[in-house]
Amino acid sequence: MPDPQKKGFLLNAPVLLLAEHILGSIPLWEVKSKNRKEGLREKEVVREVYYRGELRKIPLVIYASGDLGLPNSVDLELFRGFERWALSQLERKKVLDPIVRISGAEILQAAGKEPSGAAYAEVDRFFLRMAGTMISAGRTKTEVGEGTRGSGPLNRKRLRSNKGIVFKIFGTVVLPGQPNKKGEMVDKYEVELAPWYRDSLLMGNCFVIDHSLFTGMKGSLSKLLHQLLHNLFYLGKGHAEQRYSDLVGYWQIKRYMAKSKVMEQFTEAHCELLKRGFLEHWQIVPVGVREQKDFLFIWDAGSAWWKTEAQLPELQAKYELGEPHHRDSDPVIDPFLTALPEPSTGAAMTSATDTNSAARLLDEIISLSGRRKDPDVWEKWWKRAIAVVPHPRIWLRIGEVKERKARGEPINMGSYLAKLIKIEAKGLGVPWAEDENRTT
Incomplete structure (x- = not known):
């Protein structure tokens, strides 16, 4: 047998x-x-x-x-x-x-x-x-x-x-x-x-x-998520975010206003992707109020995505x-x-002024950085960086750092990430980014 x-x-x-x-x-x-x-x-x-x-x-x-x-x-x-x-x-x-x-x-x-x-x-x-x-x-x-x-x-x-x-x-x-x-x-x-x-x-x-x-996946939503996330993970180097209202329009599914119903709608699909290692983590965060109420899906790629991408x-x-x-x-x-619209300064800076997005980024960076000699100074530096550098660029750099670490490169993840973000800030003409001694 x-x-x-x-x-x-x-x-x-x-x-x-x-x-x-x-x-x-x-x-x-x-x-x-x-x-x-x-x-x-x-x-x-x-x-x-x-x-x-x-x-x-x-x-x-x-x-x-x-x-x-x-x-x-x-x-x-x-x-x-x-x-x-x-x-x-x-x-x-x-x-x-x-x-x-x-x-x-x-x-x-x-x-x-x-x-x-x-x-x-x-x-x-x-x-x-x-x-x-x-x-x-x-x-x-x-x-x-x-x-x-x-x-x-x-x-x-x-x-x-x-x-x-x-x-x-x-x-x-x-x-x-x-x-x-x-x-x-x-x-x-x-x-x-x-x-x-x-x-x-x-x-x-x-x-x-x-x-x-x-x-191997059974659900229709599972397969649509798999297709969508391949592009979003590519753009975000293993991290992705998308509004629920966008997914409703893309896939022509029923829209719910309660978080519990949205979770019920998507849990089975995410479980399929988690079980197969395509996802490492996902969550739903409420955003907006009243008529503007929405939910933000947040995903981190699992080992299966990283292996295939390589x-x-x-x-x-x-x-x-x-x-x-x-x-x-x-x-x-x-x-x-x-069909590319003309760049809009206001639209380009939306993510940088989103409080929820800033909090998630800071939490991810502190977790990635490990123990620091002066954590208060470190956190203050990152809050300033998050306020000016577009968030998709920071997530992109986080993905690069994780990818290097996964390849076995001997890097200090927090310090290396700060170096990359300082380069981003310098490209934006931010004065404090010119001072090489300001990063902890």
């Missing part, structure tokens, strides 16, 4: 795949709902990126594929399978064609799903839904609504076709049994990849995902991503950067 412990290890052994980074940073997917009669046709989301050394937010609008609605968590599972299959083709052929041919059986196998009539029907819907989904950069849904007020449905439809720059993920998709552009009857799905997506993937602009961890260079080399034969004459440009 097989050793059950060995069998369990094999089932849970990491299966690493590369997920394209640009699409992976967009909250495209929503919860799969059996009770929703008609899905939304569009939703506003925010994509967070580092651009020229600053954390920036890009407003986007996701437009659904007609009555099929917006992509959901089942589509995310199939898309992960599609990316896994695409990588296997790339490894075997050393090339990824602009138009790929894949069977229903191949994508189900790559996604870790059992074949059935219902599963094949879901694959049909997946390709049709993804082919019709559009991502708009440069104009929000609100602006579209204001521009069409009182002008009737015909004008609204006309204006929506002129809503800024629109991008697709899949171009033309031909289902098995249908004729393609050449008039040939196809026996597999023919999928045209969007140039921006294909170019970004071939250049190695990717996340590393443990596919066995992903497929495999990126090895996997890029394995698939020869970023090599000269994968490069076009022009460099890959992130197409959604066209």
Whole structure:
């Protein structure tokens, strides 16, 4: 008889795949709902990126594929399978064609799903839904609504076709049994990849995902959290924060006003991620009052995320991503950067004036620093630094320090972090940062 412990290890052994980074940073997917009669046709989301050394937010609008609605968590599972299959083709052929041919059986196998009539029907819907989904950069849904007020449905439809720059993920998709552009009857799905997506993937602009961890989770929210946190952990070097109201809008879930109900809504999903080592810690903090009442989710990455993230260079080399034969004459440009709003000094400093955020940061830093020779002076220095340095930059540096310590480097975490933050403050032109003797 097989050793059950060995069998369990094999089932849970990491299966690493590369997920394209640009699409992976967009909250495209929503919860799969059996009770929703008609899905939304569009939703506003925010994509967070580092651009020229600053954390920036890009407003986007996701437009659904007609009555099929917006992509959901089942589509995310199939898309992960599609990316896994695409990588296997790339490894075997050393090339990824602009138009790929894949069977229903191949994508189900790559996604870790059992074949059935219902599963094949879901694959049909997946390709049709993804082919019709559009991502708009440069104009929000609100602006579209204001521009069409009182002008009737015909004008609204006309204006929506002129809503800024629109991008697709899949171009033309031909289902098995249908004729393609050449008039040939196809026996597999023919999928045209969007140039921006294909170019970004071939250049190695990717996340590393443990596919066995992903497929082992049962809940829809668990998988959406897993997808979202890969980008947020990348930005925050293992730390992430997100407002509850944002998650409600991204995933189209019911909004609760009581913390106990929010905890009940999300506990099972977080337990799945904790159990698999993807999360080390999470909490929900109330923010705002009355009409502005909200909750802030706070996450710290677990060992499973750190281990997979460290495999990126090895996997890029394995698939020869970023090599000269994968490069076009022009460099890959992130197409959604066209929607970046102008920097706002007030918006950029919001996190630095948030009392709750400052308290959490200080607590994390004191815990990380250990015992100090003069703790009062140390705390005073950090309160001053937290008041002027944008908090996402401090969390980013905390992640760097933890990463160096995890690699076994002999550093004093508190002193090294203070050195990094002093450099940040100096770059902002803060006078006290010029004095090298002021840090404890």
